[in-house]
Amino acid sequence: MKKSNLLLGLAGVLILISLIAWGYQINKGLIVTNMRNPFSWGLYIATFAFFVGVAAGGLIISSSVYLFNIEKLKPFTRIASLSAFASILGAGAMIFPDMGRVDRVWNIFVYPNFKSPLVWDVVVISAYLLITFLSVYVQLLPDWKKEGRGFLNGWTKSHPQEYVEAFSKKWSKRVALVGLPVAILIHTVTALIFATQESRGWWNTAVLPPDFVSVAIASGTALVLVIALLAVGKDQFEQYKEAFQRMALIVAGSLVVHFFFVAVDLLIHGWWGSPEGKEVLSLIFSHYGFLYGTELLLPAFTMVFFLTKKGKNSFNALIIGSLLLFIGVFAHRLMLMYPAFNSIPLTLAIPGAGIESWAYPVAIGQLQEGVPVFVSSWAYMPSLVEYAVALLPFGLLLFVVTLALRMYNFVPQK
């Protein structure tokens, strides 16, 4: 109880800091970020993509229970759905501070342009939010009935306990099965926001959507794993060990697929040897080598670690492996932005001068002492305000998960 108070307090502080920073940003404009015209999406969109990714876990776990009959995972379907709901809530919330005119976002609903992948993303993310909520709701119904509490469940009063149990069972399965394609879609459509843009070579590849799915399954399952471990505690680790090992295996397996996609992607960017391809490769391997190294090495470590006995047999090992994976995946999301924005689409060859690729400078949108107005690359580093605002989804996730775990029973005893 005490620990959860502390966590709730922490979540509250994170949310508060972020809201204050966001208020400041609304007042001053996005000038308080370090994004500018040449680098127009940054930490916010990367964080959004990260949270969309970890939202996958829930329905992957619950639907694999029903689809592949993995009974071992059954005790954790509630936690899985909860983690998915909290993550997608965080992802959705992260989008708003990135909008320069948050007061007008309703225009998306009034005048939707269905050619825009962004509109589709709004649709699938809203659907996923609803489905994950329903998934948590139907699973908790029998408990609520027994304990005589809960919300939106007045209708169960007139039914016997057995009916509610059967209802919950039937609908948990249905929701999980409907949810699975939507879970796949949120990653596909989010990836399509980027992948459709032929102007940005780094994004414009058909491998991006399937790769998003593989990273999402890995990081989403890892989040369920971490929450499940913390909810169960070290003492009961042995009791649920097989379920944890199964999740670790899902994480490792989808990372194998991810690295396959990464390898194919790099090969195709590099093989032709065009100036654009070379530029992207030099950006990721030399200029942003550290970040890219983080993106590759940490998940690679987790992948191998989770395949070994040592990695999947202890509480601490599973937690550490998952945390390293999260850092790696976050770096992966940031690396969506750097190579894409720092290779300017309008590059020209000037054969007479022996120049193969020259980037046409872009106006940054601000006049400031010591900073050129026209640049051909922008050394983006998030500002303090951006870091603060980006705490929002972290705070929300922590808050929702802690509160739910504290109020209701999410690990049903066998």
Add this chain to the structure above:
Amino acid sequence: MRLGMVIDLDRCIGCRSCAVACKSHNAQPPGTWWNRVFTPGASFHQAAVGKDGALQMESLPVSCQMCDNPACQKVCPSGATYTDEQGVVLIDYERCIGCRYCIAACPYGVRQYNWEDPKKAKERVGYEKGYEYGYPEDFRDKDGRLVFTPNRPVGVVEKCTFCAQYTSQGEEPACVRGCPGKVRIFGDLDDPNSEVSKLIKKRQPIRLKEELGTSPKVFYLAPAKPIR
């Protein structure tokens, strides 16, 4: 009617008059340039580039290419970016939600964001107080969409409009009028007898990043200055 422009690079001297005319007529805030002129290959304008002692120095003006297949419009979730009946790609400043998807999508780097309130920006930079420049009134299209206003709302995207406030009255864009070299020719691409159509037929123009399939309505006549 499909409005388009031909830019004769042979005549361009790189003086940037068009950029300045554009900036002041359209009241662009500090740091925002709808229209840029650079020396291809050089890290700063008006520096010659070359090898083996053979130097060259061309100039290339770039503003919105008024694509017939505009990525910016297709990605815009709220329909703020649209093409009017004359083929001009415009932004409704009252509808844009500031998501900046269009900036990521446009291959030509012409879209500019209002990172802060333009009035505040002018003040902070130290423009003379009360000094207002550019077309002084709002301009709305025939459906009432706000496509020009002297001080744009904070948080919306802006770019070249082919000077909608002038061309709607049958006048030419500011860059066309402001160019001392008569480099820019503006007109109706659908009219086979317009000067633009004739030049396009006669001079085999190039379009920027043609391979992306954006179908720009800005055509460039390649420089043919002998360097021998």
